[in-house]
Amino acid sequence: MKKNEPIIRSLLDLDYYKLTMLRFIFRYYRGTPVKFSFTNRTKSVRIADFVNENELRAELRHVETLRFTKDELDYLAADPHFNDSEFLEFLTELRLPPLHIEKTDGTYRILAQGAWEKVTLWETIVLSVINELYFRSLLKGLAQKEVRAVYAEGDRRLAKKIALLRENPLVTFSEFGTRRRWARFWQKHVVIRMKKEVQGNLAGTSNVHLAMELGLVPIGTMAHELFMALFGIRYDANDPECVARSHSEVLDKWHELYGDELSVALTDTYGTDFFLRTLTDKQARELKGFRQDSGSPYECGDKILANLAARGVDPATKGLVPSDGLTVEKEIALEKYFRNHFKTTSFGYGTDGTNDLGYKALSLVMKLVEANGNPTVKLSDNLAKSLGPPELVEWVKKACGYTNTKSEELVY
Numbered sequence: 296m297k298k299n300e301p302i303i304r305s306l307l308d309l310d311y312y313k314l315t316m317l318r319f320i321f322r323y324y325r326g327t328p329v330k331f332s333f334t335n336r337t338k339s340v341r342i343a344d345f346v347n348e349n350e351l352r353a354e355l356r357h358v359e360t361l362r363f364t365k366d367e368l369d370y371l372a373a374d375p376h377f378n379d380s381e382f383l384e385f386l387t388e389l390r391l392p393p394l395h396i397e398k399t400d401g402t403y404r405i406l407a408q409g410a411w412e413k414v415t416l417w418e419t420i421v422l423s424v425i426n427e428l429y430f431r432s433l434l435k436g437l438a439q440k441e442v443r444a445v446y447a448e449g450d451r452r453l454a455k456k457i458a459l460l461r462e463n464p465l466v467t468f469s470e471f472g473t474r475r476r477w478a479r480f481w482q483k484h485v486v487i488r489m490k491k492e493v494q495g496n497l498a499g500t501s502n503v504h505l506a507m508e509l510g511l512v513p514i515g516t517m518a519h520e521l522f523m524a525l526f527g528i529r530y531d532a533n534d535p536e537c538v539a540r541s542h543s544e545v546l547d548k549w550h551e552l553y554g555d556e557l558s559v560a561l562t563d564t565y566g567t568d569f570f571l572r573t574l575t576d577k578q579a580r581e582l583k584g585f586r587q588d589s590g591s592p593y594e595c596g597d598k599i600l601a602n603l604a605a606r607g608v609d610p611a612t613k614g615l616v617p618s619d620g621l622t623v624e625k626e627i628a629l630e631k632y633f634r635n636h637f638k639t640t641s642f643g644y645g646t647d648g649t650n651d652l653g654y655k656a657l658s659l660v661m662k663l664v665e666a667n668g669n670p671t672v673k674l675s676d677n678l679a680k681s682l683g684p685p686e687l688v689e690w691v692k693k694a695c696g697y698t699n700t701k702s703e704e705l706v707y
Contacts, residue, residue, distance in 0.1 A: 301357045302427050302479055306389075307367050307504035309419045310473050311515030314371070314503060315557060318382050319521065321412045323548055327528060330665035331414060333405035333421055336658035336679075336705055341401030345432040346425055348398050354424045358417075359391055370507050376553060391417055405661070411524065418520075418661045422474040425659060426650070430477050433654060449477070449652035453485060456623045456648070460493040466630045468642040469514035470500040471618060472649025475656055475707055482649045486511070489648075498641060516557045516586070519673055520663045521545045522564040523682075526691075527666025535694035538565065539573045546578050559584040559616055563676045567595050569695040571602040579606050584614030586643065590676025590701065592617040592625075596633055596640075611638050618643030620706030646707040658705045678702040 320327075335342045363371075363386050371377045371386065392413055395406040403425075407417040434442055460466060470489065476482040486505050489497045499512030506513035525541035542565065550558050562570040562585050579602075587595040596615050603610045615637045617629055626642045633640040650656045662682055663671055672683035672691045679702045681688060691697070 302354050302424050303358050303361070303420055305367065305504045306358075306361050306363050306391075306416065307370075307507060308423070308473075308479065309416060309503060310471070310501040311503050311506070311513040312501065312518055313416055313419060313515075315376060315515060315553070316517055316521060317412060317415055318377060318379060319517075319549060319552055320415060321382055321385055322379075322552060324524070324528065325410065325412045327411040327524070327667055328409070328665075329411045329414065329524060329527075329663055329667075331407040331418060331661055332664045333403060333425070333661045334659070335402050336660060337655075340657060342425065342429060342657070342659075343398050343401050343403055346403070346428045347432075348396075348403075350428055351403065351425065352396060354428065355394055355396070355421070358420055358424075359393060362390065363387065367507070374513070376557065385412070389413070389416075391420075394421070407661075411666070415520070419474045421661045422659050423476060423479070426475055426657065427478045429657065430650075430654065445652055445654075446481075449481070452651050452653075453488060453648075457488065457492050459623045459627065460496045463627050463630070464495055465634070466623075466626050466642070467496055467498050467639070468621075468626060468644040469498045470502070470505075470648060471514075471643040471645035473502045475646040475659065476649040477652055477654075481652075483508075485649050501643070516553075516559045517545075517549060517561065519561055519564050519588075521549070522561070523663050523671035523673055524666040527663075527669040527671045530667075530669045532690075535690075538691055538694045539569075542570075542573060543575070543578070546574075546582075550578075550581050555581065555583050558582050559586055559614065561586050561588055562595060562599070563587070563589045563674075565672075565674045565691065565695045566697050566699055567598055567676055568699075569674075569697060571598060572696070574602070576606055576608075579603060579608050582613065584616055584637075584639070586616040586618055588619045588675075589680050590619075590699075590703075592619070592629055593632060595676065596629075596637070600636055610636055613637055614639040614641060616641055616643055618645070620647075621645070622647045656707050658707050674699075676701070677705075679705050 392409050397404040407414040499514040500506050501515045503513050525545050529537050529541040531537045585599050600610050621644050630640050646656050670684050674681050
């Protein structure tokens, strides 16, 4: 970790799905006014007591100065998912707009507002910056010997994970740890070790800059943001069916733009039961896989298997991608459980990989809270992850037939 170097030094230092979604937004919904808001879900930690406001502002102002470089644009142009001259021209001119930052009651109120295509990339960047500043603060005042001991412990834990993965070659995962990493340099260190020592298990990384730098496959499809935004865009208080229609619009247009390869859909924006109930037979056939991001991965996977079987769709042609609070031990157990059912069970392995050095990781999010002037809603399969104004959340629950009452402690 070098002093006086900015945390974010490239606009590619983010998750691949931010770019696939950006092209989707640019193609179909450019100009839509939206608002993203930062939230610290780890209520026991007063984040503003640790993260210096001047340092935070300086880091985020630096990001405002960044542009995609020629090498970065050439790298994206070589990716068939971004082979779109109009989109690449847009990236050439893109500059992230200023954020609203306010220190209040032990936390930070951070808002990104503007045209959807111009502000969406702030999400993971803000999270990476705040995480790194927070964990830097925990090391301040420690002697060099103590700091070295922290990283030695991180390497010891990483070595244990690598040993388990070597014993389980059928467990495949993509590194998803950008948004809640300990630090940029530590994520790179982790990925380099994984590439060297468990290359057969490692499918790729969600971090586009690391993928470019280390010659790895960039991995990612979509996030809850799309479903939440389309709800805001299509919201009609007199028409509960607008939830299902907006949800279906995302799936249909996504497949229209990207085809089968990137058609791995999140199941839990309004609950997996709603997702499966409203899924059309055509969508069920077209989807390459399903990403589970809340609740029980076992229950989610079993529900998907039953739903596909009832439709006459062979689950052995589909993939399952659990991505919620995973450890290597959980991945091993899930791979064995679903081994003979899905074509693949691969994992989005995040915080446990890039932020396990002996300190408790934080649950920080930067979510889309407004689209087209309307609030957005996310229900999830874990009510602790739900988002939105309480009255609107209840309206959406009724519209979706949402009956889940489980609220589990957030791991990250």
